[in-house]
Amino acid sequence: MEQKPLYITTTLPYVNADPHIGFALEAVQADIIARYHRLAGREVFFNTGTDEHGQKIFQKAAETGQDVQAYVDHYAAQFRKLKEGLNLSNDVFIRTTDTGHIAAAQELWQRCVANIGLDGPDIYKKKYKGLYCVGDEMFLKETDLVSGRCPNHPNMQPVEIEEENYFFRLSRYQSYLHDYLSNSSVILPEWRREEALKFVDGGLEDFSISRETARMSWGIPVPGDTTQVMYVWFDALTNYISTLGWPTTDGNFEKFWNNGEVVQMAGKDQVRFQSIMWQAMLKSGGIKATDTVVYHGFITSGGQKMSKSLGNVIEPLAIANEYGIDALRYFLARHIHPFEDSDFTMERFKELYNANLANGLGNLVRRVITLARNNGVELEKDERDSFDEIVRGNDQIYHAFIRNLEGYKISDALDMIFGRDVPHTAIGWMDNSITQNKPFELVKTDLKAGQKAIWWLMKDLWSVATLLDPIMPDASIKIREAIVENKTDIPMLFPRKE
Ligand SMILES: [Zn+2]
Helix, strand or coil, X not given: CCCCCEEEECCCCECCCCCCHHHHHHHHHHHHHHHHHHHCCCCEEEEEEEECCCHHHHHHHHHCCCCHHHHHHHHHHHHHCHXXXXXXXXXXXXEXXXXXXXXXXXXXXHXXXXXXXXXXXCEEEEEEEEEEECCCCEEECHHHCECXXXXXXCCCCCEEEEEEEEEECHHHHHHHHHXXXXXXXXXXXXXXXXXXXXXXXXXXXXXXXXXXXXXCCXXXXXXXXXXXXXXXXXXXXXXXXXXXXXXXCCCHHHHHHHCCXXXXXXXXXXXXXXXXXXXHHHHHCCCCCCCEEEEECCEEECCECCCCXXXXXXXXXXXXXXXXXXXXXXXXXXXXCCCCCEEXXXXXXXXXXXXXXXXXXXXXXXXXXXXXXXXXXXXXXXXXXCHHHHHHHCHHXXXXXXXXXXXXXXXXXXXXXXXXXXXXXXXXXXXXXXXXXXXXXXXXXXXHHHHHHHHHHHHHHHHHHHHCCCCCHHHHHHHHHHHHHCCCCCCCCCCCCC
């Protein structure tokens, strides 16, 4: 059966700080899924990029005496480096300051203006008075306040502001969103879908989608109104379609959005934005809904939120630099839960690195290839199966590995490869097999039988390395090269860290 092309995207990080570990997690998860589907023969379009407008950015640039365009260019370059720094296979890198993106955001806006229901157009202007948090660039609801302050900014006094803004008529989409969210595949994990459904069923309010140019100058102009610029929603969310060339519909947009499977990855605090507001905006603009949004949890450090003042900030690129990109990818994929909150400390990282990569995988590779080299065993070209041949040829792997990856349960898929339950294609199983069958002794008494046992280890190691391709692409290549070359020195994979 011919599979639909896959479109997968991260959210766009806001460029007022360097890349943090939470975004590294999201990018690596998306990359693993993208790589897996490519290996399984599917056409994939993987999108990421940067969200670059807003008053916070404008102010930060001003504070540091920089031109705002130069400021966003600097940060966009930092995020673009993640492609190399985390070995991401993204096909594009969209910036919300790109000309094509700006035109697309304005076009979506106009389509929503032109979509007129019983109460009027989906975008309308109204006077609004309320408490405004400058830190969030948002009006606060009475119910949001904690001791009269914004919960995110307890040190800032909210200011009362009256202004005229454009609103999006979300209230019109309540029954549409209820139906959309009733489909169990639109959100993973399931409990987040229930959360979204409950939110929608509690009643939806129209939301503000613009700011006065006088208060927020760094943004996309509202079409036909020079006094207003777009607030984040129409600006940032539209990237998911502008990156595919929308409103042009004959190229990638037609292929990957209209005729493909659309998957968005996001953090757990994004449910209202990605699965509710964005889906209503798409519907209003006459565009197909997202097929699935996958929400990951947050990463804490030592049980606490990371902060510079606590000194517990985990820097993804620094770790990749010290331990290797694949070591970081491995940890994020296996020891950070794909959906729930998880803790990340350097102590735990180092312990699991030494146990599972230095002593586990790295040690196994050296043992097996040394055995093969010392006993004249080689894995011939036609004995080296492809990714597809390996997964389709073994029922247990097919179920444990493929089903887990297709359900975004990345850590479960890795538990299988690093475990001892599945015969042959599991690192723990292979270690056990060497200990029990002692091929290094067998060769002394029965060379043929010993060589055969070592050949099986080479073949199993090849399978393990091949299955690791979407998760640890560089280690996967190095191990397979070592198997092919056999006689050359084994590269130092995952050296032990003291
Ligand atoms: Zn705030």
